[in-house]
Amino acid sequence: MSHSPVIPFRVPGAVLCAVTGFPVSHSRSPFIHRAFAEQFGLPLQYERVEVRPGLLSSTLAELRELGCRGVNVTVPLKEEAAALATQASVAVQATGAANTLWWSADDALCADNTDGVGLVRDLTRNWGMSLNGHRLAILGAGGAAAGVIPPLFAAGVAGIVLINRSEARAEALVERFQSLGALSTLQPTGRVASPVDLIINATSAGLSGNTPTFPSTLLSPATHCYDMFYASTLTPFLAACRASAGCTELRDGMGMLVEQAAAAFTLWHGLEPATSVVLSALRAR
Numbered sequence: 497m498s499h500s501p502v503i504p505f506r507v508p509g510a511v512l513c514a515v516t517g518f519p520v521s522h523s524r525s526p527f528i529h530r531a532f533a534e535q536f537g538l539p540l541q542y543e544r545v546e547v548r549p550g551l552l553s554s555t556l557a558e559l560r561e562l563g564c565r566g567v568n569v570t571v572p573l574k575e576e577a578a579a580l581a582t583q584a585s586v587a588v589q590a591t592g593a594a595n596t597l598w599w600s601a602d603d604a605l606c607a608d609n610t611d612g613v614g615l616v617r618d619l620t621r622n623w624g625m626s627l628n629g630h631r632l633a634i635l636g637a638g639g640a641a642a643g644v645i646p647p648l649f650a651a652g653v654a655g656i657v658l659i660n661r662s663e664a665r666a667e668a669l670v671e672r673f674q675s676l677g678a679l680s681t682l683q684p685t686g687r688v689a690s691p692v693d694l695i696i697n698a699t700s701a702g703l704s705g706n707t708p709t710f711p712s713t714l715l716s717p718a719t720h721c722y723d724m725f726y727a728s729t730l731t732p733f734l735a736a737c738r739a740s741a742g743c744t745e746l747r748d749g750m751g752m753l754v755e756q757a758a759a760a761f762t763l764w765h766g767l768e769p770a771t772s773v774v775l776s777a778l779r780a781r
């Protein structure tokens with residue numbers, strides 16, 4: 497049996513996977529991946545590993561030494577993970593951020609970003625939305641916003657307006673992705689002529705209990721409101737949408753979390769887990 501400071505106890509015969517982040521104690525990934533593994537009778541040891549920024553490379557080397565098959569990466573290590581990868585997917589190349597790592601047969605570090613596919617699956621499969629021809633607003637211009645823009649255009653959205661506190665960051669995303677479709681920026685205090693079909697909060701404001709400033713003209717009672725942030729009660733952003741415009745179609749990002757995990761699980765193990773049962777179990781916790 498192998499021991500190390502990274503994984504103090506190795507379960508004999510189990511496939512080893514891990515989630516890294518700083519902090520990482522809040523991560524729901526162990527619960528989700530263990531629930532997926534149970535569906536297939538796959539013996540899985542999935543651990544949380546706290547990694548200080550700048551130390552991901554040495555931690556990955558140690559995990560690999562222990563026979564680790566796959567590693568999830570969360571805030572604030574996604575950019576560091578992308579930079580370490582020797583085989584980066586199109587999504588990682590487009591966003592500069594990776595949330596899923598594994599090793600090829602010849603030991604190359606491979607990276608993907610499953611956040612985008614996770615969001616689109618949650619919107620379309622779980623929430624039943626059709627994105628085709630829809631107009632969207634995205635609040636935020638960080639790694640999460642960058643990761644979802646290409647798959648949203650690929651799913652057929654007609655246009656996306658980006659609203660970010662630091663406008664320069666939103667403009668940089670427009671420059672990077674303008675070849676994909678109609679993409680523009682708007683100031684948080686700006687006005688739009690007509691409301692959007694879907695508004696997505698991709699800021700981290702919810703982590704501190706806040707709601708990002710955004711133009712109220714983006715909302716009508718029919719606007720679908722999605723918050724990548726999730727909580728056991730209605731998030732501040734979703735509560736604000738309901739209070740200010742009477743929106744009733746409200747969804748938080750727990751489904752995205754489960755769907756991005758499912759995509760990672762498939763990359764590592766070649767198995768497609770059922771997600772709705774795991775999402776229900778997670779919400780019931």
Ligand SMILES: NC(=O)c1ccc[n+]([C@@H]2O[C@H](COP(=O)([O-])OP(=O)(O)OC[C@H]3O[C@@H](n4cnc5c(N)ncnc54)[C@H](OP(=O)(O)O)[C@@H]3O)[C@@H](O)[C@H]2O)c1
Pocket residue numbers: 571611614635636637638639640641660661662665698699700701702703706707708709724725726749750752753754756
């Ligand atoms: N559900 C899921 O599976 C999932 C997956 C990925 C991410 N997420 C969530 O998505 C969020 C963003 O993640 P990220 O990786 O993109 O983070 P990030 O790269 O750090 O970007 C944070 C973004 O939030 C904005 N922001 C932060 N505080 C704000 C405030 N008080 N008011 C307005 N804007 C504010 C920042 O604006 P500035 O540029 O002006 O600083 C920036 O655009 C996090 O809450 C994360 O948990 C969820």
